[in-house]
Structure formats: C-alpha cells, structure tokens
Amino acid sequence: MPKPLVIVESPTKARTIARFLGDNYVVESSVGHIRDLPRSAKDIPASAKSEPWSRLGVNVDDNFAPLYIIPNEKKEQVKKLKTLLKDANELYLATDEDREGESIAWHLLEVLKPSIPIHRMVFHEITDGAIAQALASPRELDQHLVNAQEARRILDRLYGYEVSPVLWKKVMPRLSAGRVQSPAARLLVERERERMQFRSSSYADLEATLAASDEDREFRARLTHLDGRRVAQGRDFLPTGGLTPGADEQGVVALSHGEATLLAAALDGSVFRVARVEQKPYRRSPSAPFMTSTLQQEAGRRLRFSSSRTMSVAQRLYERGFITYMRTDSVILSGEALAESRRIIAARFGDNEVPPSPRVFRSKIKNAQEAHEAIRPAGDRWRAPDELDGQLSGDELRLYELIWRRTLASQMKDAVGVVVSVTIEAGLMSAVLELSAGDRVTFASSGRVITSPGFFRIYQENPDENEDTQDLPQVEAGQELIERGIEVVDHVTNPPARYTEATLVKALEERGIGRPSTYASIISTLLDRGYAWKKGQALVPSFVAFAVVQLMERYFAHLVNYDFTAQLEDDLDDIASGEREAVPYLRQFYFGVEGGGLKDEVLTQLGEIDARMVNTVPIGTTDDGREIVVRVGRYGPYIQLDDRTASVPDTLTPDELTVEGALALLSASEVKERHLGDLDGVPVLARLGRYGGYVQLGEGDGKELKRASLFPTMSVESVTLEEAKALLSLPRLVGVDPETNQEIFAQNGRFGPYITRGRESRSLEKPEEIFTIGLAEALEKFKEPKRRGARRASSVELGIDPEGDTKVVLRSGRFGPYVTDGKVNASVPRGMDPTEVTLEQALDLLNERRAKLNNDRG
Missing domain, CATH: 3.40.50.140 (Rossmann fold)
Structure with missing residues (x-):
C-alpha cells in the first residue's frame, strides 16, 4: 500500500x-x-567542456545559469x-x-x-x-530563498574561481580566495601586524593591604594618585611604547620599579585614613538566549570547543530532538518556551525569581534573520541535564546544559547588589620623587556585594567583565586604617590579543560578514588552507596569509573591504526577501555596469601584480641599515638578508620574528658542520645534510663512516657530544627474548624509531624511547599486530572512539601526520607535536573535520 x-x-x-x-x-x-556545481574539470560533462565558461561551472553568458551535476x-x-x-x-x-x-x-x-x-x-x-x-x-x-542560496553559491564560485588562480600564479599553488574567507584572513593578519609593531612598556604601582581593625578582615587598595597626579595604568601607554600623547600635560606619573620601591619605603609608618566612601547600586541583566554565533562564542570560552565542534555537537542534539534548530540569528523565544522557562524557574528557585512579565529580546546583529526561534531546549517539557543520564553524555551533555542554563537565565530576575568604592589617603614620611614629606598619596579600593543573585544562581557571567568582588569591611570617612603591608606591583603592557575562534566569530558578526551557519566552515578553511594555525586557542596567521592579504589589499582592495563584504550580505538578503533579482545583481558583480566588474578587474590587475612585493614581509633593519625580510616562497617562508637566507621554523609566530631572532636564525642556518669532540681519538661531527641534521664519526664524506640522524628535538648547532655518542652507539641492545632466544634492538630509521627482533619490527612512539624501552615493554610491543608497509610503520593506535566504537589511529601521510577512524581523516595542525597527540585531541580533530564535511553539503 x-x-x-x-x-x-x-x-x-x-x-x-x-x-x-x-x-x-x-x-x-x-x-x-x-x-552541486562541478568540483573539478573531470566533473564537467563532455557537452560543456568546450564552452569558455565551463571552468566556472556557471554560464555567465546565459543569465548565469549554473551547471549542476x-x-x-x-x-x-x-x-x-x-x-x-x-x-x-x-x-x-x-x-x-x-x-x-x-x-x-x-x-x-x-x-x-x-x-x-x-x-x-x-x-x-x-x-x-x-x-x-x-x-x-x-x-x-519559498522560491526567494532558493534564489538567494543559488545567488550566494554562484557569487562565491565566481569570486573563488576568478581570484584563486591569481594567488596560484603570484603566491603559490593550492591557495584559495573567498568572499568571507579572505576578509577573515585579513582580520587575523591585521591583528598580527599590531602585535609585530607593539613595543611593551613597563611600569609599577603599589598595593596596600589594610584592615579597619584588628578583628576585621584584610582588603587590598591600589595606588592611584601622587599629590593629585594620577599614577599611570596600562591604558596610558601607546602600543608602540611610551605614554600616550598628552599624558604628561595631564600630570600622569609613570613609576618605575625603583621609584615604586622608594615610594613604598617613604610610606613606611604612614597613617592611612579613609577620605571618601561611595555606594552605587549594582544591577546586571541576563544575556539573551543563544543564537548560532553566541553559542559558538560561549562554547569556545566555557567549554573550549572549536566552532566546528560546537556546530557538530549542536547538529546531533537537534537531530536527536534535544534542542531547537541550531542555525539562527534569532534571540526570540516562543510563547510556549517562555511559559516553560518560567515554570521551571518557579519550581526550582521559587516564584520570587520569576520576573512580573517575560523578557523579550531583539537581535542586535545587522540584518538578523529571525524566522526561527533562539536555540533552546526542545519540547513542551524541558528535560534538566541531570535527568538525561544514559541519554546524553560527553560533549552533547555539556553543550545541552549550557543551552539549558542560558535559556532559563534569560528569563530570570536581574542580579542586584551594591558596589562600594573607598578612597584612602596617606602622608609621606620622607621626601621622595620630587614630593615633600607630608605630601598626600591616594589609594583606592572597591568591592561588590550581591544582595539578590537573580540569574547568577544558574548562569554566571564572565568574571573578567565583573567588578572587583572582594568583600570590604564597613568603614566611614575619616576612619584610620591599619596598614599590614605595602607591595610593589610590576606591570608590563601586553600586545592586543590574537583572535580565538570565539572572538573571530564575534568580530565577523559585528561587521556583518558571513552568516552564523558559515562561521565554522570559514575557520576550518583558514586552518586547512594554511592561512592560520592554532597556538593554544589563538589563531596565528601564517606568512602565506600575509602574502595573500597584501596582494588582496593592494590589487583587489574592495574584495577584502569589510563594508563591501557586509554589503554583499545585505544584497543577498534582499534577494531572499524578493526585493532584488538575482541575475541582474550577479551581472553587475561580475561584468560591472560599463565594465569594471570582477572579470575585467582580474584581467587588468593580473599583469600589474608585483609578485616579489606581495610575497615580502618586512621585519626590520640591521644596525647598519640593511633590511631583513621574510619572503614567501614556493616551499615555504624564509628570511633574507642580502644574499643570506634561512627557513622560518614552523612553530615561530610572525610577531616573534624580531631582527635579533632573524639574525640568530641566519647564523644558525650557516652552521653546516660542528666539531663536537673526539671518541677514542676519532673526531665526532654534527653536520647538516640534504635530509636534515646528523652526527658522524670521522671526517670526510666516505660511505664507510658511521652516521646517525638527529632526533626532531635536536639541531646541528645545539647537539652535545654526549648526545652524539648515544646516537652513534645505536642500535641499542634491549635484551634477549627468552622464548625465541633472539636479540631485540632499538634504533632510529627513516620512518622513525623502532625495535627489531630478527626480521620483525615494531614502531616506537617517541625517539627518546630508543634509550629507555626495557625488555618487558619491547616484548609487549611484539604482541601487537604487525602493520604492513613502510608508511604504516609509523602508525600509532591512539584508542577507541567511545561513540563510534572504532579505532582511532595516528598516521604519517604524504602531506604530513593525520588521524583517522577509518572513515574520516583529519590533518594534525601545525604547532601540534604529532608524538603528543592524545585520543581526546584526535577525536576533536575528527569531529571538526566531520563537521566541516557536513557543512560543505551546502
């Protein structure tokens, strides 16, 4: 039927x-x-291969008709x-x-x-x-929505397929440009430029430990003024070093460590007295329920999830019926959701924590798409996290609890309290720093008392955004305080923080670039294409990203202009609402009104691009005025000074590459050979060869000389004689197998460290294990199944995926190390030591890759 x-x-x-x-x-x-549109030339049907537009997959001469396959x-x-x-x-x-x-x-x-x-x-x-x-x-x-998605897909194809080949010719192969990806890379590069230009400033102040009486608890107060002149804080210094313009005229005083020490000594024995006490009401309202971007930001900050991981987990929660749709710009809750949240709040915390009327939020994001609700627990009766034992666990439970708490908090009462500020004065006991004995110095202290926690009972806001929460004793103006210590506190100004995934999402959102559903794939593309790598949670732009951004800024400036990119989103939104037609818009973007569109721009600019200029990043000049630069070559970035060159280490961030550091790398690269000492009268050399560093017993290049490769953690300029002797002593006899009577040796090979027993071999995880592995451990290794093939010899099984019940393996591939569960492969990012990858990290990488593949369905 x-x-x-x-x-x-x-x-x-x-x-x-x-x-x-x-x-x-x-x-x-x-x-x-x-x-979808063809992904490569082999996907293009034979009937279309001869067409001039076939490489685009879009017939730009026939109303931008897409070639779907x-x-x-x-x-x-x-x-x-x-x-x-x-x-x-x-x-x-x-x-x-x-x-x-x-x-x-x-x-x-x-x-x-x-x-x-x-x-x-x-x-x-x-x-x-x-x-x-x-x-x-x-x-x-809804045909308007279909038209908008198709226009977006075609526009992205035109942008990527016209501009990317320019990058291949002028920077290096396999790069890509994108409508949102390229401005996102520019954000990372601009922040790194700020860090490269940054010059730290040091300053000091004093912190006094005080008490109102012998029985009262101690509290802290910070020095703020010297005889009416304000003591400098971090905000008073320029990013390039020194006080901000006008600070001196305003009487701002920057203290050095020595000056602060003298000042502390001059305060010894002073009377500290309360000059003023101020109380101000404190009120904090809850944040709106989650939309896609804020969920990614909070999951990144609180749970340390990447954007891809957040969206992958949220997708599973939605598909399993635990949360509402996870791709939304809306912060609106339905009437049913408002009623359920108020019911739960009353049941858990009492009727007093329920506001008189529901809170209604509106998105602050430009052109927010509010057809959906905010992200919230699904259903008529929301299940508390502690009621889901056996249904949710791990990442899913943690993200669900975050959504559950945020949704309820959005409908609870404000957190209410008071902020108390105390101004304290003391007189100097002796003259110091152009101040006379008796001159007044001012300290300040503040604290917060929450009288009604409201939504804080279920969802604590970012403590970094809160006022000082120390408890202050009851004091009044004129009261003398007990001084229990004065400490000099040294400070160093910090460069602007690099973007994390969460803060990059926030920056894109604030500028109207991209849509919430695309943020995770944008970041994945930046990482996969080598435009950025992760150092902890921070996104570090590569020198390749510098080259690409320099090219785009100089020759295609409007394509990476943030306002222009945001305007494209507005235009696509107009198509979605039916206010604009897709084909005329695409025609204007690609051909221009009377020329000047993307097509002509690429043709015009291609011959003018100075490849050497866009691939050059200035570092600084030597004492004698010679310029040191980083150049982005086909095989990676390298430092150049005159005709001297040196590779840039993969783990070195652009802001760490100073003139001094560059000179050190240039000098180190010139160390082709070092004499380390002698072994039984024969010289031991450290040498740099075609495939890296090695040590050698004896001089010359004879094939009969004994050699041993350096471990990845060693270098020609730093390896010691003792380390060289150990390497040259290999293979090391581990012991004898009592069952077979065969000797077991540990040694280093082309594919990494390993042990042998007769004709059998097993890989070791770390080179250092060559010298530490014992007989019992070696015998256990030989009980493991043999992995055939030279490349698999460096494979390491990390464990079992608890969700998929599949083995997770770390392997060496043609393009570097990667992890796999047999279905999905994920590259190990630059900066992450493959030998240190854990099962949890591998699962994160696989989840991110899986999420990207899922997102790429569109």
Whole structure:
C-alpha cells in the first residue's frame, strides 16, 4: 500500500523523525545536497567542456545559469530516492527551514520530478508536537530563498574561481580566495601586524593591604594618585611604547620599579585614613538566549570547543530532538518556551525569581534573520541535564546544559547588589620623587556585594567583565586604617590579543560578514588552507596569509573591504526577501555596469601584480641599515638578508620574528658542520645534510663512516657530544627474548624509531624511547599486530572512539601526520607535536573535520 515519503537531509534526522511518524510514513535522507556545481574539470560533462565558461561551472553568458551535476557519491542515493518515490502517494520535503534547506528541497524536486502531491514541511524542533503541526500545516516552496542560496553559491564560485588562480600564479599553488574567507584572513593578519609593531612598556604601582581593625578582615587598595597626579595604568601607554600623547600635560606619573620601591619605603609608618566612601547600586541583566554565533562564542570560552565542534555537537542534539534548530540569528523565544522557562524557574528557585512579565529580546546583529526561534531546549517539557543520564553524555551533555542554563537565565530576575568604592589617603614620611614629606598619596579600593543573585544562581557571567568582588569591611570617612603591608606591583603592557575562534566569530558578526551557519566552515578553511594555525586557542596567521592579504589589499582592495563584504550580505538578503533579482545583481558583480566588474578587474590587475612585493614581509633593519625580510616562497617562508637566507621554523609566530631572532636564525642556518669532540681519538661531527641534521664519526664524506640522524628535538648547532655518542652507539641492545632466544634492538630509521627482533619490527612512539624501552615493554610491543608497509610503520593506535566504537589511529601521510577512524581523516595542525597527540585531541580533530564535511553539503 502506498505511503507518504518524507525526505530530510540527514540520516540521523531521518531516524529521529521516523520514530515520531511510525509505520504510516517512509522517511529517507538525501544525505545533504544531491546536486552541486562541478568540483573539478573531470566533473564537467563532455557537452560543456568546450564552452569558455565551463571552468566556472556557471554560464555567465546565459543569465548565469549554473551547471549542476550529481556527484558520483550521490548517485546511489538518488537512485534509492527515485525507487521509493515510485511507491509513494505523497512527498513531504522536510529539509531544514533555512536557505540551504530550501535549496536542497528544490534540487530534490528538480531531480526526482515527482508526479504526486508535494508538501514543504518545516519545523524548528524535532518533537512529537512540532512534527504533527508541520504535517498539518505544510507550505509552498519559498522560491526567494532558493534564489538567494543559488545567488550566494554562484557569487562565491565566481569570486573563488576568478581570484584563486591569481594567488596560484603570484603566491603559490593550492591557495584559495573567498568572499568571507579572505576578509577573515585579513582580520587575523591585521591583528598580527599590531602585535609585530607593539613595543611593551613597563611600569609599577603599589598595593596596600589594610584592615579597619584588628578583628576585621584584610582588603587590598591600589595606588592611584601622587599629590593629585594620577599614577599611570596600562591604558596610558601607546602600543608602540611610551605614554600616550598628552599624558604628561595631564600630570600622569609613570613609576618605575625603583621609584615604586622608594615610594613604598617613604610610606613606611604612614597613617592611612579613609577620605571618601561611595555606594552605587549594582544591577546586571541576563544575556539573551543563544543564537548560532553566541553559542559558538560561549562554547569556545566555557567549554573550549572549536566552532566546528560546537556546530557538530549542536547538529546531533537537534537531530536527536534535544534542542531547537541550531542555525539562527534569532534571540526570540516562543510563547510556549517562555511559559516553560518560567515554570521551571518557579519550581526550582521559587516564584520570587520569576520576573512580573517575560523578557523579550531583539537581535542586535545587522540584518538578523529571525524566522526561527533562539536555540533552546526542545519540547513542551524541558528535560534538566541531570535527568538525561544514559541519554546524553560527553560533549552533547555539556553543550545541552549550557543551552539549558542560558535559556532559563534569560528569563530570570536581574542580579542586584551594591558596589562600594573607598578612597584612602596617606602622608609621606620622607621626601621622595620630587614630593615633600607630608605630601598626600591616594589609594583606592572597591568591592561588590550581591544582595539578590537573580540569574547568577544558574548562569554566571564572565568574571573578567565583573567588578572587583572582594568583600570590604564597613568603614566611614575619616576612619584610620591599619596598614599590614605595602607591595610593589610590576606591570608590563601586553600586545592586543590574537583572535580565538570565539572572538573571530564575534568580530565577523559585528561587521556583518558571513552568516552564523558559515562561521565554522570559514575557520576550518583558514586552518586547512594554511592561512592560520592554532597556538593554544589563538589563531596565528601564517606568512602565506600575509602574502595573500597584501596582494588582496593592494590589487583587489574592495574584495577584502569589510563594508563591501557586509554589503554583499545585505544584497543577498534582499534577494531572499524578493526585493532584488538575482541575475541582474550577479551581472553587475561580475561584468560591472560599463565594465569594471570582477572579470575585467582580474584581467587588468593580473599583469600589474608585483609578485616579489606581495610575497615580502618586512621585519626590520640591521644596525647598519640593511633590511631583513621574510619572503614567501614556493616551499615555504624564509628570511633574507642580502644574499643570506634561512627557513622560518614552523612553530615561530610572525610577531616573534624580531631582527635579533632573524639574525640568530641566519647564523644558525650557516652552521653546516660542528666539531663536537673526539671518541677514542676519532673526531665526532654534527653536520647538516640534504635530509636534515646528523652526527658522524670521522671526517670526510666516505660511505664507510658511521652516521646517525638527529632526533626532531635536536639541531646541528645545539647537539652535545654526549648526545652524539648515544646516537652513534645505536642500535641499542634491549635484551634477549627468552622464548625465541633472539636479540631485540632499538634504533632510529627513516620512518622513525623502532625495535627489531630478527626480521620483525615494531614502531616506537617517541625517539627518546630508543634509550629507555626495557625488555618487558619491547616484548609487549611484539604482541601487537604487525602493520604492513613502510608508511604504516609509523602508525600509532591512539584508542577507541567511545561513540563510534572504532579505532582511532595516528598516521604519517604524504602531506604530513593525520588521524583517522577509518572513515574520516583529519590533518594534525601545525604547532601540534604529532608524538603528543592524545585520543581526546584526535577525536576533536575528527569531529571538526566531520563537521566541516557536513557543512560543505551546502
């Protein structure tokens, strides 16, 4: 008997919806987009290969008609959907209710060509009630949303396919440019430039420990004024060093450590007296419920999740019916959600914590798309995190709890209290720093007392944004205080912080660049393309990113202009709302009004680009005025001074590459050979060869000389004679296998450290294990299964994925180390030591890669 066919985009979502719909419906997944533009030349049909526009995959001469193809990996799924459609009496397209979901639904109609009744079924949470309501009130396909997504896809294709080849020719192969990716890279580079120009300043102040009486608790007060002149703080210094202009005229005093020490001595024995006490009311309102960007920011700050990891986990929570749709610009809660949040607050904290009326939030983001709700727990009755034992665990439980707490907090009362500020004066006991004995110095202290915690009871705001929370004793003006110590506190100004994933998302959001659903894939692209790498949580731009940004700023300035990029988003939003037509807009972008569009701009600029200039990053000058630069070459960045060159280490950040550091690297690179000492009268040399550093017993280049490669942690200029002797002593006899009577040796090889027993071998995880592994450990290694092939010899099994029950392995690949679970591969980022990768880190990398692949469906 025919049944309705329901098509969603995700297999997980299909399984969840099938549970609600039961046996009366057939639910199947499209597994993302079933059609897309060609990804490479081999995807272009033979009929289109000769066309001048075929490399773009868009017929720019025929109203920008896209050339859609069904990728090979989707053909089986399309065949399956067509088979299911033959036995269906109705078709429900239940893809996500955003532009991407609308586009997937449209592509399904274009390919399947159903002859049965068609319904567009939309919902923002996967619950019984939401599914029932969606079935009862389907709508028509929104062609404006389809047009907007298609225009976005075509515009991104034109931008990337026209500008990227310029980068290949002028910087290096395999680079890419993108409408949002390139401005995002510019943000990272601009911040790193600020850090490179930064010059730290040091200053000092005093901190007094005081008490109101012998019985009262101690509190701290900081020096603020010297005889009416303000003591300098960090904000008074320029990023390039020295006080800000006008600080001297304003009487700002910058204290050195020595001056602060003298001042502390001059205060010894002084009377500290309260000059003024001020109380101000304190009130803090809760933040809005999560939308996509704020969820990524908070998950990054609180849970240390990357944006990709956050979206991957949120996708699973949504598809399993625990939260509402996770791609939204909205901070609005439905009436049902407001009622449920107020019910939970009253039940858990009492009616007094429920505001008289629900809070209503509005997005502050430019052109916010508020068709959906905010991200919140799904269902009519929200499940508390402690009620989900056995249903959620790990990342999913942690992210769900964050969403649950933030949603409830948004509907609780304000946190209320008072802020107390105390001004304290003391007289100098002796003259110092052009001050006379008896001159007054001023200290200040502040504290906060929360009288009604309100939403703080469930969701603490960022403590870095809060006032000093120390408790102050009851004091009054004129009261004398007990001084229990004066400490000199030294300070050094810090450069502007690098972007993290969370702060980059915030910066993109504030500038109107991109959309929440794209932030995770933007950051993944920056990392995958080598434009950035991670140092802890910070995103460090590479010198390749410097070269690309320099080229774009000089020759395609408007394409990386933040306002221009934001305007493109506005234009695409106008297409989505039906206020603008897609084809005329694309024609203007690509061809211009009377020329001057992207096509002409690339043709015009290509011949003018000075490749040497854009690939050069100035570092500084030597004492005799010679310029030191970093050049980005085909094989990576290198330092150049006159005709001397040296490679830039992978782990060195651009702001760390000073003139002094560059000179040191140039000198080190010239050390081709060092005499370390003698072994039994024979010289021991450290030498730099074609494949890296090694030590050698004896002089000359004879093949009979004994040699040993240096470990990755060693260098020609730093290796010691003792280390060289140890290396030259290899292979090391570990012991004898008592069962086979075979000797076991540990040694270093082309593919890393390993042990041998006869003709058998096993890899070691770290080179240092060559000298530390014992017989018992070696025997255990030989019990492990043999991994065949030279490249697999350096594979390391990290453990079992607790969710997928699959082995996670670290391997050496053609393009560097990577981790894999047999289905997904993820590169180990620059700056992360492959020998130190843990199972947890590997799972994070795989989740991020999996999330990117899922996001790339659109």
